[in-house]
Amino acid sequence: MAPVVNGLKDDYDGSVAIRIYNVGTSSAGNALADKYGVQYVPTFVFVDGDGEYVDMIIGETSEATLRKALDSLD
Numbered sequence: 001m002a003p004v005v006n007g008l009k010d011d012y013d014g015s016v017a018i019r020i021y022n023v024g025t026s027s028a029g030n031a032l033a034d035k036y037g038v039q040y041v042p043t044f045v046f047v048d049g050d051g052e053y054v055d056m057i058i059g060e061t062s063e064a065t066l067r068k069a070l071d072s073l074d
Helices: 002-011 027-036 063-071
Strands: 043-047 052-059
Touching: 002 063, 027 043, 043 063, 052 063
Parallel strands: none
Antiparallel strands: 043 052
């Protein structure tokens, strides 16, 4: 999934902030996993510009599905 997500970061630069956290080694990642109830990796959590939860995708998914979710954040 990393190559897909990294490509999306480039495509959405300036319009959507994409953050990647390692829940196994990052205290920030662990805190976010607790906040959003993340139990499986990968999990994609989508929040709006105000930091409010919008959606979550659990497990590997297609680039098209991720783009649809990112586009819905506008």
